[in-house]
Amino acid sequence: MRKRRVRAALLSVAILGLLPLSAAAAPAAAAPQRAPVGEARIVIHQGTSTGGRVIAAATLYCFPTGGTHPRPYSACRALARAGGDIGALESVRRPCPMVYRPVTVVAKSFWRGSASFVVRGYSNLCTAVADSGGVFDLSRRTYG
Incomplete structure (x- = not known):
């Protein structure tokens, strides 16, 4: 007992x-999570128009970093340097093959209350990646 x-x-x-x-x-x-400072949606189409097959797409959230982009930290840094303006991304010097495989990139971003939208055609995916400072690099492979 x-x-x-x-x-x-x-x-x-x-x-x-x-x-x-x-x-x-x-x-x-x-507790609510902090809203991102910026976000971007990127879609890459095969060919010279947005009517081509979608070959890659990603969402990018910045500060806090996340989304489906394969390299969100470097992409957010590049986007931050451009003030969140997709159209003002700095290109990087990088060797690209002179192969004509056109792609069309559709990208929109919202950064600290401002929006930007871009539709651009490139001769190949490598030039798209170089012109965007790596933001349009949605490939899953890494480069040495």
């Missing part, structure tokens, strides 16, 4: 001891 009372008392103390922890944890779990 005494053992039951001791167990019941210990169980009560244990339960009461856990209540403040669970009550404190609940608001932390419900």
Whole structure:
């Protein structure tokens, strides 16, 4: 009989001891996440128009970084240098083959309340990646 009372008392103390922890944890779990500073949606079409087959598409969120872009950190840095303006991305020097495989890139971004939209044609995917500072690089492979 005494053992039951001791167990019941210990169980009560244990339960009461856990209540403040669970009550404190609940608001932390419900805290809203910070909205991104900027975001971009990029779609790459095969050919010379937006009517071509979609060969790649990605969403990019910046600060906090995320989305489906394969290299979100470097893409967000490049987009931040351009002030979030997709049309003002700095090109990078990079050797590209002189092969004509045209692509058309459709990209829109929202950055600190401002929007930008671009539709551009390129002779091949390599030149699109170089012209965008790597933001349009949606390939899953890495370059050495």
